[in-house]
Amino acid sequence: MTTATDQQQHLAGPLSAAVAQLCVRLQSQVTARTAAGFREVLRRLSAPLQVAVAGRIKSGKSTLVNALIGRRVAPTDVGECTRLVTRFQYGTVDRVEVIFNDGRKQVLPFDASGMIPNTLDLDFDQVSHIEAYLTNAVLRDLTVIDTPGLGSLDAASVARTEQLLGAAKPADATPDDEESSDDLDDTSRNAVAGAEAVLYVVTQGVRADDQQALAAFTAATASREAGPVNAIAVLNKADTIAPESVTGSDGDVWKAASLLAEKQALTLKPRVADVLPVIGLLAETAESGGFTQADADALKQLAQLDEVTWEMLLVSADMFTSWDCDVPSGTRLRLLEKLDLFGISQAVEAVRQEPELTAGALRRKLLDASGLAGVRARLDAVFRARADGIKAAAALASVTALAQASGDLGERQRVHDAIEVLLAKPEAHALRLLEALTLVTSGAVSMPDDLAEEVLRVGGSADVGEQLGMKGRPQQELVAYALERAGWWRSFASFGATPAQSRVAHVVHRAYFLIWQQLRGN
Ligand SMILES: Nc1nc2c(ncn2[C@@H]2O[C@H](COP(=O)(O)OP(=O)(O)OP(=O)(O)O)[C@@H](O)[C@H]2O)c(=O)[nH]1
Ligand SMILES: [Mg+2]
Structure with a gap:
């Protein structure tokens, strides 16, 4: 059994501690079912902030997850595993587990390139989700949840995603788990489940229904509404924006992306405060060791091509790999996969200006060009700095929902009163303020x-x-x-x-x- 002091060691701050104390205090005064729910709330309160990465199919969610973790581990592009929820959390040993619907777990070996395998030699219908434990420092205070693309959600994926976002514990815990005897029924589980924060990934093709789709996603997955307190948005694939299609861009890709991002922010308002442009692919390649000396050498070779050949190569991805030139076409294909045309042209430009540029320096230039630093800064400012309030508010919402689900009127009243007492304290007023803010920004x-x-x-x-x-x-x-x-x-x-x-x-x-x-x- 976990004690209040055990929990407090990992709590995000004073607000989380206050809600945790409330749960501990109430535990002896409520029914076994509600008490089991409270234990789950306590468990979640002491875990890192859970951030779901959400967005349309193929918007580059997994690529961005890899960039943020700093390691190419989430499968991208095609394959079954892109249709599963994968939770990336901190662990002392790298380990991946498949969790089945019935609660069974099976260790999954990494593939030859150190990634989660793209296909599973398993009965896919039986699979609930994937848990990846990684030693990467970023995960110490953020659990990142990669989700299947919104547009790809068939009924089965929807059910899986709804069930899983935030519900870290499988339906049936394993016997070695101390808490396995306290079975949490579905109602209680749903009351506690839910990602605490959302990172929306949109691309240039953002459609009018994106706003709606994202709202539906939060409604289905988060225990409370997403608002600017717990949601941020990025405009990914900024490199694929044609600057001539955006007035005022002066032919500059990054400027075009920024203008477009501003426009999208208006559409997504007030759920997010603003939209940050990013090039996930460049970020992934630069951050996860994907950019090698051989790549730098190939780029230097490209930098020496005559202007006419170079212009021809840049016409399209097809031309880039098929046009006749000294750099082997396999090498060009590899560069294209890692950097895409914009990244390649940026890198070649940089090498032309500074021919002595080392591979390391070139990698840093690519990282700068990706816009990842801005996304990280925003994650820090919005999620990390506010983790205490976000987690405490989500926990309080769960406690309220658990009490509401209880058939015991006296219990409901006791929980309600305890929450009121908590919120009346000056130090807990921030929670009430967060609640008010969410009511206003969600339009309620x-x-x-x-x-x-x-x-x-x-x-x-x-x-x-x-x-x-x-x-x-x-x-x-x-x-x-x-x-x-x-x-x-x-x-x-x-x-x-x-x-x-x-x-x-x-x-x-x-x-x-x-x-x-x-x-x-x-
Ligand atoms: N040019 C470019 N391509 C990108 C960028 N980010 C991702 N991609 C590519 O887009 C494709 C889809 O990326 P994923 O990360 O698998 O997208 P996803 O949203 O996880 O896809 P699903 O999980 O299947 O919905 C891959 O081929 C990526 O290499 C980017 O910033 N620029
Ligand atoms: Mg994916």
Whole structure:
């Protein structure tokens, strides 16, 4: 049995700790079924933040997963395994397991190139999902869940994806698992399951129904709505955008991608704050050891071709591999697979400017060109920095759902009261604020744009300067502003707001009041 202290060692922060304590305290006061659910909530609270990578079929999800982990391990392109949910989590030894629907596990050997095999010599229908334990440091505080493409979801994949996102424990735990005697029924399991955060991958071909598809995906998989607090989006395959198709790009691919990403952000608003362009393929090749000395040498050879031949090669992927030139066509095909035409042209350009460039330096240039650094920075800012709040809010939603699913009215009331007591504490107010923010950004409570933005600002950061939108300003100004806004939201809550708006306004008022108190205390 895990104790509260065991759990706390791995908790993301004070909010998670508060919710964990609530679960531990309530455990003896609820039915066995609810208690089993609470144990699952506790287990998840102490695990790293679970981020699902979601998006249309072939949008480059697995490629991006590899780039983020820094290792080519997720199968890309074709094959059965791209149609399975794969959870990448931290482990002390690299190991891949197939989990079957009945809870059985089977170790899966890596293939010759160190990847998860693309096809399984197993009855595919019996397979629930894949668990990959890797020693990569990135996974210490993020569990990355690669999902099948949205467009590819047949009924079976949908069921698998729904069942699996976040539900780390298979339907039947193995006998050596201490908790196996506490069977968690489906209702409870569903109440706890769900990725806590989402990374949406879109491409240039984003369609009007993408927004809808992504909303459906979160509804089916996350225990609560995705909003800018727990969702980020990337425009992948930025290299394939034809700059001439985007006005204002001045023929520059990256500029075209940025403009397009801005447009897509408007479509996906308010679920995500913005959309970052990225070239997943370049990132994967540069980050996962895929770029070799031989590749650098081949690029240098290409850099010496005469201008006419070079122009011909760049016409298309077909021309690149088939046009007659000194570099063997097999070598060119390999470069194409690793870098695609844009990456190759960028690399050749770099070599022409600096012929002495080493393979290592060239790799770094490709990495810079991929935009991965921006995605990593965003992941840090949005997910890692807010993991505590995101996890605690998801856990609280699970606790509420578990209580609601209970037939015992007294139990329901006890859980409800305990949550109210928790949320009334100043240190837990951030949770209430996150909840309000999610209500507003998901459209469940409508607010005028400027107020919605203010809620997002106050609830979206833990930094007081950012919360007030006055970073770096003198303390006195911050104090005065916090007090003024606290007053404004209080009167908005009492006059002029709808009942739903009023509930949100009370929360925002209190947030400003607490900020004011904190500032004065300093
Ligand atoms: N040019 C280019 N190709 C990319 C990029 N990212 C991925 N690809 C290619 O797109 C194809 C699909 O990539 P995957 O990573 O398998 O896409 P996925 O979304 O995981 O696909 P499914 O799981 O089958 O839905 C592969 O051939 C990748 O090499 C990119 O940034 N640029
Ligand atoms: Mg895939």
